[in-house]
Amino acid sequence: xxxxxxxxSRRLVKSASEIxxxxxAGKMVADTLKYVSKFVKPGIKxxxxxxxxxxxxxxxNGKPAFKGYEVKNKKxxxxxxxxxxxxxxxxxxxxxxxxxxxxxxxxxxxxxNGYFGDSAITLAVGEITDEVKRLLLITEKSLFIGIExxxxxxxxxxxxxxxxxxxxxxxxxxxxxLVGHGIGxxxxxxxxxxxxxxxxxKREQFxxxxxxxxxxxxxxxxxxxxxxxxILSSDGWxxxxxxxxxxxxxxxxxxxxxxxxxxxxxxx
Numbered sequence: 001x002x003x004x005x006x007x008x009s010r011r012l013v014k015s016a017s018e019i020x021x022x023x024x025a026g027k028m029v030a031d032t033l034k035y036v037s038k039f040v041k042p043g044i045k046x047x048x049x050x051x052x053x054x055x056x057x058x059x060x061n062g063k064p065a066f067k068g069y070e071v072k073n074k075k076x077x078x079x080x081x082x083x084x085x086x087x088x089x090x091x092x093x094x095x096x097x098x099x100x101x102x103x104x105x106x107x108x109x110x111x112x113n114g115y116f117g118d119s120a121i122t123l124a125v126g127e128i129t130d131e132v133k134r135l136l137l138i139t140e141k142s143l144f145i146g147i148e149x150x151x152x153x154x155x156x157x158x159x160x161x162x163x164x165x166x167x168x169x170x171x172x173x174x175x176x177x178l179v180g181h182g183i184g185x186x187x188x189x190x191x192x193x194x195x196x197x198x199x200x201x202k203r204e205q206f207x208x209x210x211x212x213x214x215x216x217x218x219x220x221x222x223x224x225x226x227x228x229x230x231i232l233s234s235d236g237w238x239x240x241x242x243x244x245x246x247x248x249x250x251x252x253x254x255x256x257x258x259x260x261x262x263x264x265x266x267x268x
Contacts, residue, residue, distance in 0.1 A: 006210045012182055012190060013214035018115065019255055022184065022216055026117035026253050026264030028062050028110045033121055034267045036080070036108075040123050042100045046082040049106070050093035054079035057110055065109030065116055065187050074236050081107035081120075083238065088175055088222050088230060088247040089120075090237045100126035103136065105249040109187055116187045118218045119265035120251035132225075132246055138170045139223040139248035146195070146221065147252065151259045152213045156206075157197050163221050164196040173228035175247075178239065179206065180220045183253055195221045211256050216264075220251030 014022065036053050057064050057079065064079035076092070083091035083105040084098070091105070098104060107120035122136050146163040167174055180193030191209035198206045226245025233240055241247050254261045 009210045009212045009215060013212050014184055014216055021113050021115040023264050025110050025112040025115045028060060028112055029108050029117035029119045030265045030267045032056050032108050033106055033119060036106060037123060040104060040125060042098055042126050044098050046093045046096050049082060050078045050080045053108060063111040065111045076237060085246055086241045086244050088239045088241060089178060089249055090239055092235055092237055098125045101128055103128060103132060103246060114185060116183050117253050117265055118183055118251060119253060120220060120249050122248040122250060135225050135246055136248050138172060139221055140250045142166045142221045143219060143250040146219045147254055147261050150211060150217060150254055150256055150261045152211060152256055154211045155208050156191055156193055157208045159219060160194045160197050167223055173224045175222035175230060176228055177230055178222060180218050183216050183218045193217055193219055213256050215256045218251055218253050222249045
């Protein structure tokens with residue numbers, strides 16, 4: 001059967017009442033990241049950051065969306081994904097101590113009243129080089145460029161193309177194995193939102209959905225300083241750059257709203 005992007009998209013549109021619930025979940029994600037970010041400094045263990053996030057969420061009647069999240073019979077053990085330097089995403093909180101000059105990505109998901117929010121930031125630990133500062137700047141800017149192209153009646157690939165062109169013209173590469181996603185009553189919903197325009201062979205895996213007002217997406221460019229190839233660590237979760245180059249990750253949950261998308265996880 002031929003893929004009908006408009007019919008599929010209509011089923012993904014959220015009602016006004018659902019969007020209000022997603023706004024609350026998104027705000028909790030934003031507040032959590034803002035709070036935990038204050039503690040990112042040399043000498044702190046990533047497990048301590050995870051504990052801070054979990055306590056913050058639970059005391060506000062939320063639920064950490066990642067803790068216990070199951071993939072192929074493996075359950076993620078943390079409330080945050082905490083990824084350092086060449087780790088792109090899905091790093092497991094541990095007794096690892098942040099060092100001066102590291103960069104650390106904090107990825108946070110929250111379930112509140114049956115709806116989800118999801119956001120990520122990459123932060124400097126103490127002083128970092130100008131080269132690495134540029135990586136963070138370009139990655140975050142690519143996220144906002146992608147968001148700007150998430151418009152009613154546009155398509156997913158409009159987001160993908162804008163991110164890819166900006167990242168690659170600045171000399172960086174993008175993760176191909178992992179993509180953004182729809183979000184709502186589930187953490188991961190349709191449509192997949194790649195940060196690159198898929199090759200013809202991959203377009204069935206990443207269909208080019210029509211974007212409609214009320215659709216909610218988590219857009220999340222993952223940018224490598226070096227080559228695009230990745231490896232999966234022995235823990236079964238942490239994805240790293242194959243060449244050991246630094247990687248950054250920024251993400252926001254948004255709602256399509258004519259030509260001015262609303263960011264539900266914007267930090268004050």
